[in-house]
Amino acid sequence: NAGVMQNPRHLVRRRGQEARLRCSPMKGHSHVYWYRQLPEEGLKFMVYLQKENIIDESGMPKERFSAEFPKEGPSILRIQQVVRGDSAAYFCASSSGTDVYQPQHFGDGTRLSIL
Amino acid sequence: AQTVTQSQPEMSVQEAETVTLSCTYDTSESDYYLFWYKQPPSRQMILVIRQEAYKQQNATENRFSVNFQKAAKSFSLKISDSQLGDAAMYFCAYRNHPDSGAGSYQLTFGKGTKLSVIP
Numbered sequence: 036n037a038g039v040m041q042n043p044r045h046l047v048r049r050r051g052q053e054a055r056l057r058c059s060p061m062k063g064h065s066h067v068y069w070y071r072q073l074p075e076e077g078l079k080f081m082v083y084l085q086k087e088n089i090i091d092e093s094g095m096p097k098e099r100f101s102a103e104f105p106k107e108g109p110s111i112l113r114i115q116q117v118v119r120g121d122s123a124a125y126f127c128a129s130s131s132g133t134d135v136y137q138p139q140h141f142g143d144g145t146r147l148s149i150l
Numbered sequence: 151a152q153t154v155t156q157s158q159p160e161m162s163v164q165e166a167e168t169v170t171l172s173c174t175y176d177t178s179e180s181d182y183y184l185f186w187y188k189q190p191p192s193r194q195m196i197l198v199i200r201q202e203a204y205k206q207q208n209a210t211e212n213r214f215s216v217n218f219q220k221a222a223k224s225f226s227l228k229i230s231d232s233q234l235g236d237a238a239m240y241f242c243a244y245r246n247h248p249d250s251g252a253g254s255y256q257l258t259f260g261k262g263t264k265l266s267v268i269p
Contacts, residue, residue: 139257
């Protein structure tokens, strides 16, 4: 029973390039959340998606960041024209619902490094 | 907005001993949930224990227990009989009750406490 799968585990980009982070939720989960963890910090909520819908993107930077969760395939977090400040670990979580007894299960994260 | 504060950046404990990690939070809500997550060097976030604010009884999970003081907005984690595998970053997290409306699914994390276990 596979958990939340994120890839790649490590991603290196040069300033100005695009970064694409993928997240496959646990089987049966249709709710996906993205969090960002800056060095020495806790995780910060970015966006919450259900299949084909963005429910809440209040934690997403207004520019360069976008997220999708298509009907088929993984959820994608896209960062365009990356800058050094985008270096962080990006975690995806999934759940079967939003009730607290349907907890968010986290993936192992993608560590993004910007040269 | 809710905030979560972990005032101990690092802690250490002798193997088989007991250690308590502190967490305080700020909220104007009366019903909410609190969590402790463990993040070992592998970086995976693992749910350790969960507490519902409306429950007076402190949650326990095997060697892990919490001391929930609602009036003081304090939520500490006690690890008994510490093991080498307990070494990790520990994050305290807060979540509003689903009935509180938008954003109730968001987890708000503290900055974490790095726990070292000394053999």
